[in-house]
Amino acid sequence: MTTLAAHGxxxxxxxxxEAELSTQPDPSTVDQTVDPLPSPLVVLHTANFSLPAERDxxxxxxxxxxxxxxxxxxxxxxxxxxxxTMLFAAQGVPGRLAPEDFASDxxxxxxxxxxxxxxxxxxxxxxxxxxxxxxxxxxxxVLVPEFNRVLSGLSIA
Amino acid sequence: MTVVVVLLAVAVGxxxxxxxxxxxxxxxxxxxxxxxxxxxDEESEASSLPSPDQDRAGGxxxxxxxxxxxxxxxPAGGPxxxxxxxxxxxxxxxxxxxxxxxCKPFWQAFAExxxxxxGSGTRLVIVGQDPAHDSESALAELVPAGVKAVLSSAAWxxxxxxxxxxxxxxxxxxxxxxxxxxxxxxEQLRELLQEAVDDAALDRxxxxxxxxxxxxxxxxxxxxxxxxxxxxxVGPGHPSLYPGGSAPVHGNGADxxxxxxx
Numbered sequence: 480m481t482t483l484a485a486h487g488x489x490x491x492x493x494x495x496x497e498a499e500l501s502t503q504p505d506p507s508t509v510d511q512t513v514d515p516l517p518s519p520l521v522v523l524h525t526a527n528f529s530l531p532a533e534r535d536x537x538x539x540x541x542x543x544x545x546x547x548x549x550x551x552x553x554x555x556x557x558x559x560x561x562x563x564t565m566l567f568a569a570q571g572v573p574g575r576l577a578p579e580d581f582a583s584d585x586x587x588x589x590x591x592x593x594x595x596x597x598x599x600x601x602x603x604x605x606x607x608x609x610x611x612x613x614x615x616x617x618x619x620x621v622l623v624p625e626f627n628r629v630l631s632g633l634s635i636a
Numbered sequence: 637m638t639v640v641v642v643l644l645a646v647a648v649g650x651x652x653x654x655x656x657x658x659x660x661x662x663x664x665x666x667x668x669x670x671x672x673x674x675x676x677d678e679e680s681e682a683s684s685l686p687s688p689d690q691d692r693a694g695g696x697x698x699x700x701x702x703x704x705x706x707x708x709x710x711p712a713g714g715p716x717x718x719x720x721x722x723x724x725x726x727x728x729x730x731x732x733x734x735x736x737x738x739c740k741p742f743w744q745a746f747a748e749x750x751x752x753x754x755g756s757g758t759r760l761v762i763v764g765q766d767p768a769h770d771s772e773s774a775l776a777e778l779v780p781a782g783v784k785a786v787l788s789s790a791a792w793x794x795x796x797x798x799x800x801x802x803x804x805x806x807x808x809x810x811x812x813x814x815x816x817x818x819x820x821x822x823e824q825l826r827e828l829l830q831e832a833v834d835d836a837a838l839d840r841x842x843x844x845x846x847x848x849x850x851x852x853x854x855x856x857x858x859x860x861x862x863x864x865x866x867x868x869x870v871g872p873g874h875p876s877l878y879p880g881g882s883a884p885v886h887g888n889g890a891d892x893x894x895x896x897x898x
Contacts (some may be wrong), residue, residue, distance in 0.1 A: 481705065481707045481717045483707075483715040483716070483717060484715070485714050485715050492717045494705070494719070494721065494722050495719055495721075495722035495723060496717075496719060497716075497717055497718055497719050498716065498717050499710060499713070499714065499715070499716040499717075500714040500715050500716070501710065501713050501714040502714060528723075529719070529723065529725075529759050529784075530784075531782070531784075532781075532782050532783055532784045532785070533781065533782050
């Protein structure tokens, strides 16, 4: 088990899984009229397959490569202004996800057979979206519990 | 006259001692460089590097040892973990540095689209040293687009990397290093690693698992060995093949494609 931690986000990565913690570009570096971010916004990717070097925040470039047993998850942080909005009203990292909540219309990249879930929440003054894709909707009863074990190792300070 | 001859003899003796001392010092320097694994030209440099052929599975080198996953940072990025064990494919770990001259051909080879990697569904991962030991910005610039890279001095220690360039091919299913070593060029390295993969497949084949690809099987390898033996004058029934006794009564005892010499 390897633990990755940066910017208050920590995850235990089990054997056979990969993960990468990065930060989103600060818009003020390209637009002088925008105020700099008080702290970097985090993007965490984890998957039970090889993460390609190039992919976008919500996994485009990665989810297309996974097979029916694949699981991909992205934790994307939003600006502090999102905290307190209805979308991010849920509090805390979800303890477990329900297989029945996964659906094909939740996908960012539509791939036949895939199913996804988006969960928005906040932790203190930080807002997040947890986006999970599984390689087979019909195997959600197996894949989602497997991801829940990884989710139990995710913590946000 | 006698005095002149004596003086000349003494001078010659002193000069001989000086030359002897210089030669000895030179030899000691060469031995010290050799012990340090440093060659004086490209050919001796190549011969000083461990090759995958020397270190393949079953040898005394790193090949055959347990592999370990990589934990480090992405060049100009954040922390990452790369899985090389418990995965259904090979991973070629390329330990490269930003400043090493002999790494340059490999940086160029890996930038080529569709580079032909040895092994099954092989994934290329470039492993650099921590930012404290190499230039992170230079490495970020050198890593070709689309190639996974991680900076991890811990990985260099885990894989006993003697210096760059160095390569380790990991079988993700077995979780073991199939071949490891270095070379001066990509084509040479690829060929040596491919042979290491074939040997590992052959080893698995003897245990009832995967077989090596056609043309690289143990039978074709045995045929090549037989040809080499014949060209050296060692044919069927040659006494050197049976140091402990006489040749077997039946069949062609020297043909290793049909029989194994005990």
